[in-house]
Amino acid sequence: MSLRINSVAPNFTADTTQGKIDFHAWIGDSWVILFSHPKDFTPVCTTELGAFAKAKGEFDKRNAKIIGLSVDSVESHNSWKNDIEETQGQALNYPLIGDPDKKVADLYDMIHPNANDTLTVRSVFIIGPDKKVKLTLTYPASTGRNIQEVLRVLDSLQLTAEHQVATPVNWQDGQDVIIVPAISDEDAKAKFPKGWKALKPYLRVTPQPNK
Numbered sequence: 001m002s003l004r005i006n007s008v009a010p011n012f013t014a015d016t017t018q019g020k021i022d023f024h025a026w027i028g029d030s031w032v033i034l035f036s037h038p039k040d041f042t043p044v045c046t047t048e049l050g051a052f053a054k055a056k057g058e059f060d061k062r063n064a065k066i067i068g069l070s071v072d073s074v075e076s077h078n079s080w081k082n083d084i085e086e087t088q089g090q091a092l093n094y095p096l097i098g099d100p101d102k103k104v105a106d107l108y109d110m111i112h113p114n115a116n117d118t119l120t121v122r123s124v125f126i127i128g129p130d131k132k133v134k135l136t137l138t139y140p141a142s143t144g145r146n147i148q149e150v151l152r153v154l155d156s157l158q159l160t161a162e163h164q165v166a167t168p169v170n171w172q173d174g175q176d177v178i179i180v181p182a183i184s185d186e187d188a189k190a191k192f193p194k195g196w197k198a199l200k201p202y203l204r205v206t207p208q209p210n211k
């Protein structure tokens, strides 16, 4: 069965380009972006892995670790790393899981047989420090991901984990947010001292509380 929001992210041990890991121990107290790519030595994947590496500083700022995976071996990943650095101008700076026996890919339902019988699709799992799945994204092999969107949703997940707010369409860190409908106006007065604008009784907009 596919993993749903707030499911516990299944634990596993695996070989990576940075050594063997126990996934839950590796997560520690961090947030994690676990993402799969279809295959080493392919064009779109080369651009994506370079872009994740360039953005690593942004993930670090958010206490988030990144880790990639495909059904290729660690040896294959290690050979491909040179091409990523050469063509994308950035060395890989995060681990890649080698999963030739598809153990992790199956655990996380990353192979979608109607797309391809053997290769992983472009899955993204954002996992919280509580080891629960907070968000999933799935892209086909033909469409590269948007790293800014991964950072944007991570900002929203981290904000909404701490404050009783939700983030509106196209929200970016620093913009106004929405007070969740479960909070009464009475309680909102204490929780949101900057006040709010009620466009409707259920649509109350307030400045981002942690800014």
Ligand code: BEZ
Residues within 6 Å of the ligand: 038, 039, 042, 043, 044, 045, 046, 141, 142
């Ligand atoms: C790519 O990364 O370009 C790719 C990988 C697998 C299938 C199609 C495209």
